[in-house]
Amino acid sequence: MKKIAFSQGLRYGVGGLLLLLLLGAGVLYSYQDKIINLFVAEANQHLKTKVQVGHISLSLLRKFPDLAITLKNVTITESFTNSKAPLAQAEQLYFTFNVWDVLRGQYRVQEMFLEEGNVAIKFLPDGTGNYQVFTPDTTQTQNKPFAFELKKITVRNVALTYADQRRQQYFNLKNQQVQATLQVSNKTIEVAATGQTHLQTIRIEGDDYFQDKQVGVQTKLVVDRVNRTVQISSGEVAVGPARYQVAGNVSYAGPTNLNIRFAGKNTNVQSLLALLPPKFSRVLGEYQSEGRIYFNGTVQGITSGKANPRVLVRFGCRQATFYHPASQQKLEDLNLQGEFSNGPQQNNQTSTIQLNNIRGKLKNRPFTGGVLYRNLQDPFLQVKLKGTLDVAHALELFPNDNLSRGGGEVTVDIALAGKLQAFQSQQGYGQVSSSGEINLKNAAFQVKNYPLRFRQLHGNFIFRKSDLAVSDFTGKLGSSDFLINGYFKNVLGWLFLTKQRLLVEADFTSRFLNFDELLREDKPIRSTTISNKRPGANPAYQLAISPYLGFDVKTTVDRVQFRRFTGKNLTGILRLNNRVISSPGLALQTTGGQFAIQGLLDGRQPNNLQVTTLTTVNQLKLDSLFYVFENFGQQFLVQRHLRGTLTATVHSDLYFNRHLNPLTDRMEAEIKARIQNGQLINFEPMQKLAPFIPKRELANLQFSELSNTFWIQDRTVFIPEMEVRSNASRVSVIGVQGTHTFDQQLDYRFRVPLRNKNARVTDETGNLLVSNGPNIFLRLKGSENNYKIALDKQRVKTKIAQDLQREKQEYKEVRQPDKKGTSPKTSAPQPNQDEYFDF
Numbered sequence: 001m002k003k004i005a006f007s008q009g010l011r012y013g014v015g016g017l018l019l020l021l022l023l024g025a026g027v028l029y030s031y032q033d034k035i036i037n038l039f040v041a042e043a044n045q046h047l048k049t050k051v052q053v054g055h056i057s058l059s060l061l062r063k064f065p066d067l068a069i070t071l072k073n074v075t076i077t078e079s080f081t082n083s084k085a086p087l088a089q090a091e092q093l094y095f096t097f098n099v100w101d102v103l104r105g106q107y108r109v110q111e112m113f114l115e116e117g118n119v120a121i122k123f124l125p126d127g128t129g130n131y132q133v134f135t136p137d138t139t140q141t142q143n144k145p146f147a148f149e150l151k152k153i154t155v156r157n158v159a160l161t162y163a164d165q166r167r168q169q170y171f172n173l174k175n176q177q178v179q180a181t182l183q184v185s186n187k188t189i190e191v192a193a194t195g196q197t198h199l200q201t202i203r204i205e206g207d208d209y210f211q212d213k214q215v216g217v218q219t220k221l222v223v224d225r226v227n228r229t230v231q232i233s234s235g236e237v238a239v240g241p242a243r244y245q246v247a248g249n250v251s252y253a254g255p256t257n258l259n260i261r262f263a264g265k266n267t268n269v270q271s272l273l274a275l276l277p278p279k280f281s282r283v284l285g286e287y288q289s290e291g292r293i294y295f296n297g298t299v300q301g302i303t304s305g306k307a308n309p310r311v312l313v314r315f316g317c318r319q320a321t322f323y324h325p326a327s328q329q330k331l332e333d334l335n336l337q338g339e340f341s342n343g344p345q346q347n348n349q350t351s352t353i354q355l356n357n358i359r360g361k362l363k364n365r366p367f368t369g370g371v372l373y374r375n376l377q378d379p380f381l382q383v384k385l386k387g388t389l390d391v392a393h394a395l396e397l398f399p400n401d402n403l404s405r406g407g408g409e410v411t412v413d414i415a416l417a418g419k420l421q422a423f424q425s426q427q428g429y430g431q432v433s434s435s436g437e438i439n440l441k442n443a444a445f446q447v448k449n450y451p452l453r454f455r456q457l458h459g460n461f462i463f464r465k466s467d468l469a470v471s472d473f474t475g476k477l478g479s480s481d482f483l484i485n486g487y488f489k490n491v492l493g494w495l496f497l498t499k500q501r502l503l504v505e506a507d508f509t510s511r512f513l514n515f516d517e518l519l520r521e522d523k524p525i526r527s528t529t530i531s532n533k534r535p536g537a538n539p540a541y542q543l544a545i546s547p548y549l550g551f552d553v554k555t556t557v558d559r560v561q562f563r564r565f566t567g568k569n570l571t572g573i574l575r576l577n578n579r580v581i582s583s584p585g586l587a588l589q590t591t592g593g594q595f596a597i598q599g600l601l602d603g604r605q606p607n608n609l610q611v612t613t614l615t616t617v618n619q620l621k622l623d624s625l626f627y628v629f630e631n632f633g634q635q636f637l638v639q640r641h642l643r644g645t646l647t648a649t650v651h652s653d654l655y656f657n658r659h660l661n662p663l664t665d666r667m668e669a670e671i672k673a674r675i676q677n678g679q680l681i682n683f684e685p686m687q688k689l690a691p692f693i694p695k696r697e698l699a700n701l702q703f704s705e706l707s708n709t710f711w712i713q714d715r716t717v718f719i720p721e722m723e724v725r726s727n728a729s730r731v732s733v734i735g736v737q738g739t740h741t742f743d744q745q746l747d748y749r750f751r752v753p754l755r756n757k758n759a760r761v762t763d764e765t766g767n768l769l770v771s772n773g774p775n776i777f778l779r780l781k782g783s784e785n786n787y788k789i790a791l792d793k794q795r796v797k798t799k800i801a802q803d804l805q806r807e808k809q810e811y812k813e814v815r816q817p818d819k820k821g822t823s824p825k826t827s828a829p830q831p832n833q834d835e836y837f838d839f
Contacts, residue, residue: 124165321334388411
């Protein structure tokens with residue numbers, strides 16, 4: 001029996017549906033043109049602006065079981081005079097009728113659907129809106145054949161923008177699915193709305209609130225058409241699990257007057273931060289919370305182009321836990337009371353944010369504090385903090401983009417206050433108030449993009465205005481160590497603001513500085529410079545000078561190291577200003593002698609570092625010097641060939657890229673050098689002189705002193721002619737000159753005197769002063785590994801021409817008569833036939 005009853009009900013239902021479809025089809029066929037004409041006529045009576053419609057039709061199936069007038073590609077022009085900008089655009093706009101009303105001749109539009117479109121509402125500075133597109137209906141709808149009696153509005157996928165130039169406000173949202181029901185009477189309109197919307201932003205005076213949030217809306221309100229008020233009996237906005245409840249009333253009889261109350265339910269850190277602009281929420285946006293967090297507030301007063309309502313928001317937490325989800329480190333037992341107010345003048349200048357009675361624990365270490373942020377337009381900041389922090393725990397709980405891998409303890413007891421602009425300039429120092437101190441105990445941390453870790457940090461730091469007095473700040477960085485005493489000026493601005501300069505005036509002491517580590521990058525680079533090593537992967541160095549750091553430091557270092565260079569007892573002054581490092585004088589001991597330098601390093605072009613120096617070296621061991629500087633990038637004359645001590649003065653302009661590779665094509669230098677007690681040991685080119693000098697003497701050619709001035713330019717070392725007075729029995733004075741390029745191309749010229757005892761001139765002790773005997777001129781040319789020594793024919797020709805010219809002049813002088821009129825005895829000059837040789 002039940003099966004039979006069900007089957008009969010199904011047949012009746014299907015039959016009723018078919019009857020309704022047939023009835024609707026009949027109505028559609030019979031009344032289509034009439035309904036559309038009545039709709040257009042009624043709409044035109046109430047429209048004040050131009051409306052464009054791509055297509056209009058009547059449909060039964062679009063919004064079944066009701067009849068629907070369908071408008072496609074609708075554009076409604078805004079109401080500003082002479083404006084052609086659209087107020088609203090929609091792909092589909094539906095107005096529905098009840099089929100039974102149509103049969104009775106009552107054409108009442110009771111529901112509207114707006115789909116796939118956008119609405120742009122604007123207010124000019126004078127308060128004029130662009131939405132005045134309808135004229136009011138003053139006639140009675142009962143006697144009219146066609147009337148709008150909307151009871152329900154549905155909006156789907158419609159973007160809404162609201163721009164108010166008077167209040168500097170801008171809203172941008174997209175209604176995904178919102179439904180509103182209306183109950184309209186002569187005195188009131190009751191509205192109930194529910195749905196979902198995506199809120200892109202609410203911008204007020206340049207600050208963005210509720211950015212990119214999915215929001216649920218549910219509200220009930222009553223519009224009093226007579227007294228022009230809106231009573232919000234209940235309203236709720238949902239952002240995630242949080243609910244913001246709203247109630248109150250709005251009066252619009254004159255200037256809009258608000259009296260709104262709101263409160264949070266199921267709120268947490270994220271829901272509170274969602275209300276704030278990114279400049280306040282960005283730092284804490286990733287954090288989560290547990291425990292009781294409360295939130296409530298009021299908005300009261302007139303809102304207009306000249307006035308804002310008073311906004312007061314109270315929030316806080318009790319015994320809450322605050323943690324970062326990535327590290328799971330917690331700030332526990334947190335209590336605070338917070339308040340935001342836009343102040344007595346209801347604007348950014350009188351707005352304040354306060355966090356009072358902050359108490360909590362970090363890894364069972366208690367702390368207290370308070371924060372005041374006043375005047376959002378010209379911010380004033382006041383902070384108090386007292387407690388002991390575990391560095392590792394603090395860095396995990398509050399990750400820092402520039403610091404990681406912490407350890408040790410920091411004891412803090414500080415208070416600071418001042419305008420943020422005061423931190424930015426020296427003139428503002430007096431406006432910043434700070435006091436208290438920080439103590440480090442075995443602290444450690446690592447700086448981003450730097451391979452070495454600061455560790456074993458100890459020290460005391462006392463705040464004075466915006467400066468920091470540093471006492472006994474010690475620590476290690478790699479194998480290097482340091483001790484600093486002095487002042488860090490503008491440290492507060494440097495810490496809390498961007499692009500602020502930190503000025504350091506201090507004494508710097510170290511037992512050891514390892515610049516191999518301090519300047520090394522994480523990854524090696526391919527060598528592009530001349531080196532005594534084969535091409536390959538060399539350590540990558542980088543020198544980067546911050547434009548926001550300056551210092552004037554008195555330096556004392558026991559030992560320094562860079563590659564093969566080692567020095568000790570470094571003393572002097574170093575200064576940094578505007579990315580230029582300079583020194584009036586640095587001195588140290590190295591390779592058995594003294595080394596002094598003054599000059600500057602210009603780092604304003606990071607990939608074109610210029611080093612201009614005056615360097616003085618005294619009694620440096622020559623073989624050690626060549627070893628330390630890796631034979632100056634050549635393999636022709638190396639440390640094993642040399643002995644002696646060097647005293648020199650060097651004026652140089654050197655250039656390097658950011659990896660400290662030399663830019664050799666721009667280097668220039670003048671070197672005034674003196675070598676004492678020198679030895680040239682087993683130097684292969686000298687062995688080529690064996691036909692003229694005993695080979696045993698060439699194996700260790702000794703000279704008491706050698707002086708000359710060398711130049712470096714265009715990637716070439718220029719060696720002017722000089723005389724090397726050696727211990728060789730047959731060749732005591734050798735002339736040398738030539739060039740040596742950075743590509744290891746050699747061009748040396750030698751003047752080797754042949755033995756001629758009658759042509760030697762000595763001093764009283766027997767030391768040779770000059771040799772006027774015959775010479776042989778030789779030339780060494782080629783590369784380091786492929787060179788030849790041969791007769792210097794060009795120089796021979798030049799010498800012959802010079803000698804002939806000199807002899808000719810001497811002959812003329814001999815032929816001239818003396819004062820007594822007698823002529824001296826003459827004879828034709830004869831050149832020395834054995835002066836020039838070839839072999």
